[in-house]
Amino acid sequence: MATIPDTAERSTLASLFGEEPFSHCSRAVADRLEAIATVLTLSAGETLAGKGDGDRLVFITRGSAKLVSCTAPHGSTPIGSEGENRHILAFQFPGDIVSIPSQRAGGAYLVALGELDLVAFDAREFLDAAEGDPALLRGVLVRSLDTIQRNRKRMMRLGHRSARQRIAGFLVTMAERIAGCTEGPCEFALPMGRGDIGDSLGLTIETVSRQFTELRNEGLVTTKGRALVHLSDIDRLRHEAGP
Amino acid sequence: MATIPDTAERSTLASLFGEEPFSHCSRAVADRLEAIATVLTLSAGETLAGKGDGDRLVFITRGSAKLVSCTAPHGSTPIGSEGENRHILAFQFPGDIVSIPSQRAGGAYLVALGELDLVAFDAREFLDAAEGDPALLRGVLVRSLDTIQRNRKRMMRLGHRSARQRIAGFLVTMAERIAGCTEGPCEFALPMGRGDIGDSLGLTIETVSRQFTELRNEGLVTTKGRALVHLSDIDRLRHEAGP
DNA sequence: CGATCAATTGACTTAGCTCAAAGCATGTGG
DNA sequence: CCACATGCTTTGAGCTAAGTCAATTGATCG
Numbered sequence: 001m002a003t004i005p006d007t008a009e010r011s012t013l014a015s016l017f018g019e020e021p022f023s024h025c026s027r028a029v030a031d032r033l034e035a036i037a038t039v040l041t042l043s044a045g046e047t048l049a050g051k052g053d054g055d056r057l058v059f060i061t062r063g064s065a066k067l068v069s070c071t072a073p074h075g076s077t078p079i080g081s082e083g084e085n086r087h088i089l090a091f092q093f094p095g096d097i098v099s100i101p102s103q104r105a106g107g108a109y110l111v112a113l114g115e116l117d118l119v120a121f122d123a124r125e126f127l128d129a130a131e132g133d134p135a136l137l138r139g140v141l142v143r144s145l146d147t148i149q150r151n152r153k154r155m156m157r158l159g160h161r162s163a164r165q166r167i168a169g170f171l172v173t174m175a176e177r178i179a180g181c182t183e184g185p186c187e188f189a190l191p192m193g194r195g196d197i198g199d200s201l202g203l204t205i206e207t208v209s210r211q212f213t214e215l216r217n218e219g220l221v222t223t224k225g226r227a228l229v230h231l232s233d234i235d236r237l238r239h240e241a242g243p
Numbered sequence: 244m245a246t247i248p249d250t251a252e253r254s255t256l257a258s259l260f261g262e263e264p265f266s267h268c269s270r271a272v273a274d275r276l277e278a279i280a281t282v283l284t285l286s287a288g289e290t291l292a293g294k295g296d297g298d299r300l301v302f303i304t305r306g307s308a309k310l311v312s313c314t315a316p317h318g319s320t321p322i323g324s325e326g327e328n329r330h331i332l333a334f335q336f337p338g339d340i341v342s343i344p345s346q347r348a349g350g351a352y353l354v355a356l357g358e359l360d361l362v363a364f365d366a367r368e369f370l371d372a373a374e375g376d377p378a379l380l381r382g383v384l385v386r387s388l389d390t391i392q393r394n395r396k397r398m399m400r401l402g403h404r405s406a407r408q409r410i411a412g413f414l415v416t417m418a419e420r421i422a423g424c425t426e427g428p429c430e431f432a433l434p435m436g437r438g439d440i441g442d443s444l445g446l447t448i449e450t451v452s453r454q455f456t457e458l459r460n461e462g463l464v465t466t467k468g469r470a471l472v473h474l475s476d477i478d479r480l481r482h483e484a485g486p
Numbered sequence: 487c488g489a490t491c492a493a494t495t496g497a498c499t500t501a502g503c504t505c506a507a508a509g510c511a512t513g514t515g516g
Numbered sequence: 517c518c519a520c521a522t523g524c525t526t527t528g529a530g531c532t533a534a535g536t537c538a539a540t541t542g543a544t545c546g
Binding site: 487488489490491492493495496497498499500503504505506507508510512513514515516 | 517521532541545546
Binding site: 193194196205206208209210212213226 | 524525
């Protein structure tokens with residue numbers, strides 16, 4: 001668990017207030033939120049776990065992270081160690097709102113995939129403050145409904161899709177989320193390794209690698225180094241991913 | 244798509260206002276909600292699809308339903324026909340709040356598994372009305388955060404679990420949701436068939452059936468007829484389901 | 487009491503997992 | 517700047533859980 005850095009807090013928080021759910025935020029509520037906000041910068045591998053008592057609401061402002069289910073790191077496992085429970089629930093990017101349940105309630109933790117800025121709230125405190133600003137509350141609600149939507153799609157992929165379809169779908173999603181690209185060719189750097197991709201898709205490292213190789217042979221994907229990916233035609237990939 | 248019945252509307256809606264997210268609802272907001280609510284009773288097999296324009300928010304008040312992803316029933320397929328796209332996203336029970344995206348936005352539809360009472364709103368209208376009552380908004384938000392939590396667990400199951408673990412987990416969940424039973428022995432009727440179970444878990448009918456047989460042979464489960472299930476020891480089952 | 491549809495069981499196939507061995511990047515110290 | 521060490525990634529060779537196809541049994545209902 002990282003400690004609170006004493007630099008750049010105000011600016012990060014200010015940037016948050018320019019963004020979607022906060023943009024119309026009333027001054028009084030903004031002040032109150034500022035008082036209870038925890039601004040953090042994590043570097044690669046550092047983690048933010050759920051608290052013992054209440055849920056957390058986390059707003060990602062820069063970088064990317066993986067949300068990992070913590071099955072049973074009951075003290076013994078020094079959280080973050082790549083031990084047993086490799087279950088990646090989601091990848092998160094700037095603008096995302098992540099709710100991290102308390103350790104009691106199932107538990108999960110966020111792991112930075114690189115430099116990561118975020119603003120964390122205690123869920124109860126946040127909601128108490130936000131009740132003073134229904135528009136804010138509504139904004140957060142709409143976003144969480146979107147998240148539910150997104151997760152539904154994901155579930156379909158996990159349940160009824162072949163390895164190839166999962167990888168194709170994953171690449172399309174990453175193109176959209178990392179490069180903001182929805183059609184034509186595009187290039188971007190994957191912040192996560194093959195292992196993490198596999199864990200998030202319910203595949204093994206080897207299967208992920210084999211699928212990459214296949215897509216490469218078919219000219220749909222080019223890679224440069226570990227991370228750099230070039231998609232020659234997103235629409236064709238999307239078609240591969242299935243409906 | 245069912246039509247609006249003209250019986251028992253008021254009583255169903257009134258019951259809704261006694262329940263969780265509505266209990267502290269102010270009179271003015273309650274009136275406004277009542278004005279925009281659509282109260283429906285569906286019978287087995289009838290469906291409620293997403294609208295063309297905006298999302299729906301549906302509150303289940305009685306019975307059970309399956310939420311089905313509608314991949315591409317573009318007119319041709321007479322919605323609800325057990326055609327191709329068998330992808331069950333979730334089973335829903337009384338007290339659940341379901342958001343059904345518009346047909347544009349991916350689409351999904353609710354299918355009654357038996358007699359089903361529900362109250363449906365246009366999401367935008369509902370949110371507009373609810374902004375007058377932050378406590379209500381908060382209630383709905385908290386529930387949708389819970390749903391996200393629940394879905395995360397489900398995703399883990401779909402991605403990284405064996406058929407046996409999925410079925411065991413499924414039975415435990417159903418015991419909790421249908422019978423309200425979290426430990427010891429319990430008995431209940433499954434409202435869905437083996438096919439639906441398989442579709443929701445990413446397994447085939449045959450695999451579901453084989454797993455039931457195995458659990459039966461090991462004395463963990465007893466069945467009577469198609470639907471009746473008796474779990475001799477939920478905790479043992481939960482242990483089978485894995486963490 | 488058949489007719490019908492769901493569930494079960496069996497035989498066989500296969501996608502993806504496991505185990506194991508190279509190949510490449512990336513970083514470090516000489 | 518190069519050599520080596522470490523940790524990803526790729527590739528290969530079986531193996532297994534789950535899918536497919538097909539036939540049988542069992543429930544439900546007119």
